[in-house]
Amino acid sequence: MHLPDLARSSWQSLVRTRNRSILTILGIVIGISAVILALSLGESAQAYILSQMSAFGSDQLIVNPGPRTQMENPSPFTQNSLTLKDAERLLREPWLDAVSGGIYVTDDVSARGVTRNVTIVGALPDEIVIFEFPMADGAFISMSDVDSHSRVAVLGSKVADDLFGQDDPISKLVKIGDAQFRVIGLMKPMGTQMMQDMDRTVYVPLTAASDLSHNRYLEYIIVKTAIPLDEAQSRLEVIMREAHNIENPENDPVKDDFFIMTKADAVKSIDQVSGALQILLSSIAAISLLVGGIGIMNIMFVSVTERISEIGLRKAVGARGKDVLTQFLTEAVFLTVAGGAFGIILGSLLAWIAIQAINAYTPGWTFTVSVTGVVLGFTVSTLIGLTFGYFPARRAARLHPIESLRAE
Incomplete structure (x- = not known):
C-alpha cells in the first residue's frame, strides 16, 4: 500500500x-x-x-548576609550579619568608587487622604551612583541625612502621582507608618529594575528605615569597584573577615557569615x-x-x-x-x-x-x-x-x- x-x-x-x-x-x-x-x-x-540584571553592572559586587551556602541552598531564615558599620568601613577604601547598603520595609505611605502600600528602601547616598537613578526633581539622600536619621524621602514616580497628582511633591509631607517624612526628591519613571518596581518605591535614609523597622541589619551591601573584580573580591573578603573577627586562612566559605556575589554568580x-x-x-x-x-x-x-x-x-x-x-x-x-x-x-x-x-x-x-x-x-x-x-x-x-x- x-x-x-x-x-x-x-x-x-x-x-x-x-x-x-x-x-x-x-x-x-x-x-x-x-x-x-x-x-x-x-x-x-x-x-x-x-x-532586570542589567542594572547590576559588571564592575559591581554585592555582599550578602549569611554564608555562601545561603545562595546555593536558599533558606527563608537568613543569617543577620551586615551592619551600617560594615558599609562605613568600606566607604574609607579608595579603590571603591561607590558603596551603599539597604534595608527593605513594606509599609503604608499616605498624603492628602490617599494611602498606598509600597516598598520603603533605606539606602546610602551612593545608591544613586551605583544604580544611576534619574532624578526628575529635588535631590537624593545625603550622608548628613543618614547620620542625623533625617525623616526625608525620595518618591518613585507612581507613588508621587498617586499621592499628589499633578502637584509638586517637593517639600510636602508624607506619612510612612506612624512617622512624618518630608519629600526632598522625585525620581523619573524607571519601570522595574532588579525585580523591583522602582516607580512604586520610596527611598529614605538607611538609618530612618532602621528606625521604622526596628532592624539594624542590612539586607545587602553593594560596591562599585575601580579595580578588577577578582582583586576587589579578595580585598572585600579580607576586610569583612577582619570586621567580623573571622579566622579563615583557608578561605572556607562555610566559616564566613557573608558571601560576595558577582553578576555572573547571580546569573x-x-x-x-x-x-x-x-x-x-x-x-x-x-x-x-x-x-x-x-x-x-x-x-x-x-x-x-x-x-x-x-x-x-x-x-x-x-x-x-x-x-x-x-x-x-x-x-x-x-x-x-x-x-x-x-x-x-x-x-x-x-x-x-x-x-x-x-x-x-x-x-x-x-x-x-x-x-x-x-x-x-x-x-x-x-x-x-x-x-x-x-x-x-x-x-x-x-x-x-x-x-x-x-x-x-
Whole structure:
C-alpha cells in the first residue's frame, strides 16, 4: 500500500471512532501542553530576570548576609550579619568608587487622604551612583541625612502621582507608618529594575528605615569597584573577615557569615532555579505523557480486537503482515501527533494567559513560545505513537487470516 493510501485509510479509521480517538489523545494533549507551558514560562522568566540584571553592572559586587551556602541552598531564615558599620568601613577604601547598603520595609505611605502600600528602601547616598537613578526633581539622600536619621524621602514616580497628582511633591509631607517624612526628591519613571518596581518605591535614609523597622541589619551591601573584580573580591573578603573577627586562612566559605556575589554568580543562580523549575514541571508532564501512551496502547489493542475480521480479509487478499503493522502504527502516530499539535496550541495559549496575568502585577515579561518545546513536543508525541503503538500493531500483523475470519 502506497503512503498516501495508507494515510487516508488510517485517517478514515480514526474518524469512524472519533469520540474514542479524542478521549484517547487527552493524556498526550495535557502532557505536551505542560511541557510547552513549562519551557515557555522558564524561558520568559530567564529573559525577564536577565533584563532586570542589567542594572547590576559588571564592575559591581554585592555582599550578602549569611554564608555562601545561603545562595546555593536558599533558606527563608537568613543569617543577620551586615551592619551600617560594615558599609562605613568600606566607604574609607579608595579603590571603591561607590558603596551603599539597604534595608527593605513594606509599609503604608499616605498624603492628602490617599494611602498606598509600597516598598520603603533605606539606602546610602551612593545608591544613586551605583544604580544611576534619574532624578526628575529635588535631590537624593545625603550622608548628613543618614547620620542625623533625617525623616526625608525620595518618591518613585507612581507613588508621587498617586499621592499628589499633578502637584509638586517637593517639600510636602508624607506619612510612612506612624512617622512624618518630608519629600526632598522625585525620581523619573524607571519601570522595574532588579525585580523591583522602582516607580512604586520610596527611598529614605538607611538609618530612618532602621528606625521604622526596628532592624539594624542590612539586607545587602553593594560596591562599585575601580579595580578588577577578582582583586576587589579578595580585598572585600579580607576586610569583612577582619570586621567580623573571622579566622579563615583557608578561605572556607562555610566559616564566613557573608558571601560576595558577582553578576555572573547571580546569573548562574538564576539559571539553576529556572532549570530546577523546568525539570519539576517537565517531570509532571512526563507522567501525563506516560499515562497517555498507555492509553494509546490500550485503545489500539481494543481496535485490533474489533477489527480482526478486517485484518483477516486484508491478509486473505494479499496484504502482508508488514502492511498491517504499518497501518496500525500509522494510526497510533496520527493520534499522538494530533495530540501533540493540540497540546502545543493549548500550552502556548496557557503560557500567553500566564504572562498576561504576571504582567498585571509585575510588568516587563515578554511572551515567547519555546522552539525547543515545539520540536520536543512533536518528537515526543511521534515516539510515543511508535513505542506504544508497536505492540498492538505487531499483534495485528501476526494474526492468521483464517483464524481472523473465523473470529467473525
